[in-house]
Amino acid sequence: MAELSHHDERRRAGKRNSRMAIGGLVIAMSMVGVAYAAVPLYQAFCQATGFGGTTQRSAGNPKGMIARQMKVRFDSNVSNELSWKVQPAAPVTDKIGAVDTVNFVATNYSDKAVTGQAIFNVSPDRAGVYFNKIECFCFTEQTLQPGETVEMPIVFFIDPELDDNQELDTIQEITLSYTFYAIDNQGS
CATH class of the missing domain: 2.60.370.10 (Ctag/Cox11)
Structure with a gap:
């Protein structure tokens, strides 16, 4: 029974690590997307408001x-x-x-x-x-x-x-x- 619980803990830890890795990847990809969109969005904002x-x-x-x-x-x-x-x-x-x-x-x-x-x-x-x-x-x-x-x-x-x-x-x-x-x- 101890072996089963140790095995379950490793499997849960692996799932947590996978979710963390996927979450980190999603955040990183989102940041890259925002960086590429920043210039056109800023230009649109400035043109609409006269900012700067x-x-x-x-x-x-x-x-x-x-x-x-x-x-x-x-x-x-x-x-x-x-x-x-x-x-x-x-x-x-x-x-x-x-x-x-x-x-x-x-x-x-x-x-x-x-x-x-x-x-x-x-x-x-x-x-x-x-x-x-x-x-x-x-x-x-x-x-x-x-x-x-x-x-x-x-x-x-x-x-x-x-x-x-x-x-x-x-x-x-x-x-x-x-x-x-x-x-x-x-x-x-």
Whole structure:
């Protein structure tokens, strides 16, 4: 009888160990899944809420304009790995809701074709959800040939619903900032 109970204990211990191993494997696989999903989920969250100054994409402005004006400033930074100079667009002051077009000017100072892309944010962060881009060079990679200079347009508007947000009543200026970085392809 002692042998049977010892055998039963080992079998139960083996089952517990198997359940623990399977549970650990499920947890590990879940963590890997969450890690892969984190970036797209974070991007979706930022686009929906404007968190971190994330702007919105739009096909146009169906809401019209309001009398309140807003100044939009533009800023550019270029990573050291990218041999470009990028001149930001001049500031624009217009009615909220007006669709405006501005151009950044980029020049490739290297002796080879270089591909780059830009990431962006809006300051103050709370205004990001109201900043809508219809067209922007930041949506795609840009390849500049040696010595090439190009204009890179941004077509945008500020959603008139910004005026309904009491936290933004005193905001008179928004800054759209781009950081350009090299994409490792085509010899860049």
